[in-house]
Amino acid sequence: MRRSRRVLAGSVLALAAVFLVVAPFGLKPYGIFILSMWAVMTIAAIGLNLTLGYAGQISLAQAAFVGIGAYITAYLTTKGWPFWSTYLFGGVSCFATGWLLGYPALRVQHHYLAFVTLAFNTLVYLIFRNEEWLTGGIYGISNVPRPSVLGWSMNGAREFYYFCLAHLVLVSTATWWLIRSPWGLAFVALRENPIRALSLGVDTRRYTLMAFALGAGLGGISGALYAPLVQFIDPTPFALGLSLNLLLMVVLGGSGYFFGPFLGAIVAVLLPEWLRFTQGFYLMGYAVLVMIMMAFSPSGLLGLADRLTRPRSGGAR
Amino acid sequence: MLPAFFVLIGMGSFGLAFWPAVALGGVVSVVVLGVAFKKLMVDPMIRHGVLPLVIASIGLAILMKEMVREFYGADAWPFPALWATTDVSMFGAVFAVQSLLILAICIAVVVALQLFLGGTRTGRCMQATAQNPTLARLLGIRVERMILYTFLINGALVWIASLLITPIYLAKFTNGEWLGLYAFIAAIIGGFNQVRGAIVGGLLLGVVDNFAAVYISSQYRMAVPLLILIVVILFRPQGLLGRIEERTV
Amino acid sequence: MSTVLEVRDLRKSFGGIVAVDGVSFGVEEGEILGIIGPNGSGKSTLFNCILGQLRPTAGDVHLDGRPVTGMRPCDLNRLGVSRTFQLLQIFPQLSVRRNLVLAGQEHQGTMLSRLVGRRDAGLSAAADRMLGFFRLGQVADEYAGDLSYGQQKLLDTAMAFMAGPRLALLDEPAGGVNLTMLASLRERLQAINAEQGSTFVVIEHNMEFVMALCNRILVLAEGRVIAQGDPAEVRRNPKVIEAYLGGS
Numbered sequence: 130m131r132r133s134r135r136v137l138a139g140s141v142l143a144l145a146a147v148f149l150v151v152a153p154f155g156l157k158p159y160g161i162f163i164l165s166m167w168a169v170m171t172i173a174a175i176g177l178n179l180t181l182g183y184a185g186q187i188s189l190a191q192a193a194f195v196g197i198g199a200y201i202t203a204y205l206t207t208k209g210w211p212f213w214s215t216y217l218f219g220g221v222s223c224f225a226t227g228w229l230l231g232y233p234a235l236r237v238q239h240h241y242l243a244f245v246t247l248a249f250n251t252l253v254y255l256i257f258r259n260e261e262w263l264t265g266g267i268y269g270i271s272n273v274p275r276p277s278v279l280g281w282s283m284n285g286a287r288e289f290y291y292f293c294l295a296h297l298v299l300v301s302t303a304t305w306w307l308i309r310s311p312w313g314l315a316f317v318a319l320r321e322n323p324i325r326a327l328s329l330g331v332d333t334r335r336y337t338l339m340a341f342a343l344g345a346g347l348g349g350i351s352g353a354l355y356a357p358l359v360q361f362i363d364p365t366p367f368a369l370g371l372s373l374n375l376l377l378m379v380v381l382g383g384s385g386y387f388f389g390p391f392l393g394a395i396v397a398v399l400l401p402e403w404l405r406f407t408q409g410f411y412l413m414g415y416a417v418l419v420m421i422m423m424a425f426s427p428s429g430l431l432g433l434a435d436r437l438t439r440p441r442s443g444g445a446r
Numbered sequence: 447m448l449p450a451f452f453v454l455i456g457m458g459s460f461g462l463a464f465w466p467a468v469a470l471g472g473v474v475s476v477v478v479l480g481v482a483f484k485k486l487m488v489d490p491m492i493r494h495g496v497l498p499l500v501i502a503s504i505g506l507a508i509l510m511k512e513m514v515r516e517f518y519g520a521d522a523w524p525f526p527a528l529w530a531t532t533d534v535s536m537f538g539a540v541f542a543v544q545s546l547l548i549l550a551i552c553i554a555v556v557v558a559l560q561l562f563l564g565g566t567r568t569g570r571c572m573q574a575t576a577q578n579p580t581l582a583r584l585l586g587i588r589v590e591r592m593i594l595y596t597f598l599i600n601g602a603l604v605w606i607a608s609l610l611i612t613p614i615y616l617a618k619f620t621n622g623e624w625l626g627l628y629a630f631i632a633a634i635i636g637g638f639n640q641v642r643g644a645i646v647g648g649l650l651l652g653v654v655d656n657f658a659a660v661y662i663s664s665q666y667r668m669a670v671p672l673l674i675l676i677v678v679i680l681f682r683p684q685g686l687l688g689r690i691e692e693r694t695v
Numbered sequence: 696m697s698t699v700l701e702v703r704d705l706r707k708s709f710g711g712i713v714a715v716d717g718v719s720f721g722v723e724e725g726e727i728l729g730i731i732g733p734n735g736s737g738k739s740t741l742f743n744c745i746l747g748q749l750r751p752t753a754g755d756v757h758l759d760g761r762p763v764t765g766m767r768p769c770d771l772n773r774l775g776v777s778r779t780f781q782l783l784q785i786f787p788q789l790s791v792r793r794n795l796v797l798a799g800q801e802h803q804g805t806m807l808s809r810l811v812g813r814r815d816a817g818l819s820a821a822a823d824r825m826l827g828f829f830r831l832g833q834v835a836d837e838y839a840g841d842l843s844y845g846q847q848k849l850l851d852t853a854m855a856f857m858a859g860p861r862l863a864l865l866d867e868p869a870g871g872v873n874l875t876m877l878a879s880l881r882e883r884l885q886a887i888n889a890e891q892g893s894t895f896v897v898i899e900h901n902m903e904f905v906m907a908l909c910n911r912i913l914v915l916a917e918g919r920v921i922a923q924g925d926p927a928e929v930r931r932n933p934k935v936i937e938a939y940l941g942g943s
Contacts, residue, residue, distance in 0.1 A: 248672040259665040311809040325784040330772035330801035412512045419505035427498035
C-alpha cells in the first residue's frame with residue numbers, strides 16, 4: 130500500500146505546485162500580497178520546525194530572528210546597499226545569535242527553555258522599540274525598496290511574489306537535503322533520546338547549538354524577505370505574538386513533518402483572511418479550530434493524515 | 447480578566463448588588479475556570495504531552511478575549527473598589543489604603559494556602575499527588591480528586607486576584623496578558639514548588655519593576671524582570687526558595 | 696596483553712547515599728569480565744561513572760593508560776568505547792536499519808564532512824552485515840518500536856557494536872531475551888570477542904548466561920567489590936552466597 134500513499138502525496142504536491150505558479154494571475158494585488166506573506170512565513174516556520182520539530186528544542190524566539198533579519202535588510206537597503214549583501218549580513222548575524230541562544234538550551238530544557246527564549250524575544254523587541262537612532266523606534270523604517278535581480282525589478286506584486294516563491298523553493302530543497310543527511314538523523318536522535326545519542330557518539334552539544342543556529346538563520350532569511358514585502362518595518366510584528374503564531378504553525382501543521390510548516394502557515398496566514406467576512410467571529414473560530422486540533426490530533430494535520438493513510442503493516446519513514 | 451466580567455455581568459444583567467455579584471463571580475470562576483477547564487481541556491489533552499496543551503491554552507486565551515470583546519464590548523469599564531480609595535500617612539510616606547489592603551490580602555491568602563497544604567490532611571495528600579501520583583494512588587489517595595482541587599483553588603485565586611486588580615486597571619478584555627506573564631516569571635523566580643516562593647517572587651518582581659522604571663529607564667522597565675528570569679533559570683532553575691527535584695533517569 | 700580499562704578507587708555518592716564505595720579493577724584486552732551483584736549494589740552507577748554519564752565523587756578511570764575520568768560519553772565513544780543501558784534505549788520511530796546507521800555514523804569524519812562530504816561510505820553495508828549477524832535481517836525495514844522486546848534488546852546490543860568498539864560495556868544484555876535467543880546471543884558475543892579481539896564488561900543477573908560467557912567475574916555488594924575470580928571460584932565463594940541470600 131506504500132505506493133498508493135506516495136501517489137496520493139505526489140498528486141497533492143503537484144496540484145499545489147501548479148496552483149502556486151498560476152495563482153497570481155487570478156488574484157488582485159492584495160491576494161498576491163497575502164500569498165507572498167504565506168511564503169515568507171513558511172520559511173520562518175521551516176526554521177522553527179528544524180529547531181523544534183526535528184531537534185526537539187522549544188524556541189519562542191523565532192519572531193526576534195525574523196525581526197533582526199527584517200531590520201538589517203530595511204536599514205541597509207534604505208541606505209543603498211544591494212539586497213544580496215543584506216542576506217549575508219542578516220543570515221550570518223541570525224545564525225550567530227541563534228548559536229548563542231543555544232547555550233541556555235544546553236543547561237535547561239522544555240518549559241524553562243521556553244521562558245528563556247521568550248525573555249530573549251521580548252528583550253529584542255524592547256531594543257527594536259527603544260533604540261530610535263538605529264531602528265527608528267516606534268516610527269520604524271519606511272520606504273524599504275524591493276530588490277532587482279539581474280536588472281529585473283521586483284517591484285510589482287507579482288514579480289516579488291515569484292521572488293519569494295523562489296526563495297521558498299530554495300530553502301525547502303536545502304532543508305530536505307539537510308534532513309536526509311547524517312545531520313538530520315542526529316537531530317532526530319537528539320530529540321528522541323539524547324542520553325542514548327550521546328552514548329552512540331552524537332555530540333549533542335554541537336547539534337543542539339546547530340539546531341538553534343540554523344532555525345535562527347532561516348528566521349533571518351524570512352525577515353530579509355518580509356521587509357521588502359511590507360516595505361515598512363516597525364517593532365510591533367516582532368513581539369511575542371508572532372513567536373507564538375509560528376509555534377502554532379509548526380505544531381498545527383505537524384511538528385517534525387517536512388510539509389508541516391507549509392500547512393501550518395496556510396492555516397495561520399490564509400485562513401484568517403478567508404474568514405474575514407465573519408468579522409468579529411473569525412478569531413473565535415480560529416481559536417476553536419486550534420483547540421479541537423490539539424485535542425484530537427496533537428501531531429498536527431500531517432500527523433492526522435499520516436494516521437489515516439498509514440498502511441497496516443511495515444513501512445518505516 | 448474573566449472573573450471581573452462575571453461580577454459585572456452579575457450586577458448588570460442579573461441586577462445583583464456588589465457583594466452578592468462578587469460571590470456569584472467566585473462560584474462561576476471556580477466552576478468554569480476550575481472544573482470546566484480541567485475536565486474539558488486538561489484531561490483530554492494531558493496524555494498527549496505538554497506542548498499541545500500549551501498551544502490549546504493559547505487558543506483558549508484568544509477565544510476568551512474575543513468572546514468578551516464580541517459579546518460584552520471592547521471598552522474599559524470601571525470596577526468598584528473593595529475599600530474606599532483613601533490614603534493614609536505612615537512613616538513619612540503616603541500609602542493608598544487600597545495598596546496596603548492588596549498586600550495584606552495577598553499575604554493572608556499565601557499563609558492560608560501554606561497552612562492548608564502543610565497542615566491539613568487534604569493538603570498533604572495534594573502534595574503527595576504532586577510528587578508521585580502513582581505511589582499516591584497506591585496509598586489510597588484519590589488522585590483525580592486532588593488534581594481537581596488544584597484547579598478549584600486556582601479558580602478561586604484567580605477570582606481574588608481579579609477583584610484586587612480590576613479596580614486599578616479597569617475591566618478590559620485585554621487585561622491579564624502582561625500580568626499573566628509577570629505571574630509566571632514571579633513563580634519561576636520564587637520557586638515553582640513552594641507557595642512561599644510565590645510571595646517572594648511576586649514582591650521581588652513588583653519592587654524591582656518599579657525601581658527599574660524610575661532609576662533605569664521606563665522604556666527598558668520590562669527588561670529587568672526578564673534578565674532576572676534568565677539568570678535565575680540558568681543558574682538556579684528551582685527558584686530562589688524552591689527545592690531541586692530529583693530527576694528520574 | 697595490555698590493560699584496556701583501569702578503574703581506581705571509584706566513589707560515587709548522592710547526598711548521603713554512597714552508591715559506589717571505592718571500587719578498583721582492571722580489564723585486560725580481549726577479556727570478558729562479568730559484574731554481578733544483588734540489586735542496589737551499584738553496578739549501573741559504576742557503569743555510569745566510567746562512561747561519563749555521571750561524575751564520580753572520587754577516583755579515576757583510565758583507558759589504555761590515559762585518564763578519561765568524567766569525559767563526555769560521546770568523546771569516549773569516539774575513543775572506541777560503547778555501551779548499552781539497563782533500560783532498553785533504541786529509537787522506536789526509526790527503522791531498524793536507520794537505528795544501526797545512526798549508531799555507526801558519528802565515527803565517520805567530522806561533523807561538517809558528514810554534511811557535505813560523501814554520505815554513507817559503507818554504513819548501509821555495515822548495517823546489513825550487523826543485521827545478518829544478529830539475525831534481524833527480516834525486520835530491517837520495520838519501525839524499531841514494532842519489534843518484540845527480545846528483538847529490540849538484540850538491536851540495542853547490535854547498535855553498540857556498529858562502530859567496532861575496542862571496549863563494550865553491556866548492561867544486562869540478556870534481560871528479557873527469550874531462552875532460544877539467549878544461547879544465540881552468547882555465541883554472537885563470543886564470536887565478536889574472538890574475531891575482533893574486543894574487550895567486554897557485562898553486567899548481568901542471569902547467572903547461567905554470565906558464567907558461561909565470562910572469563911572472569913567481579914562481585915559487587917553495597918558498592919564494594921567483595922569477590923573476584925573465575926566463574927567456578929566465585930560461585931563457591933561464601934561471601935558471594937551471603938550477599939545474595941542475605942546473612943544473619
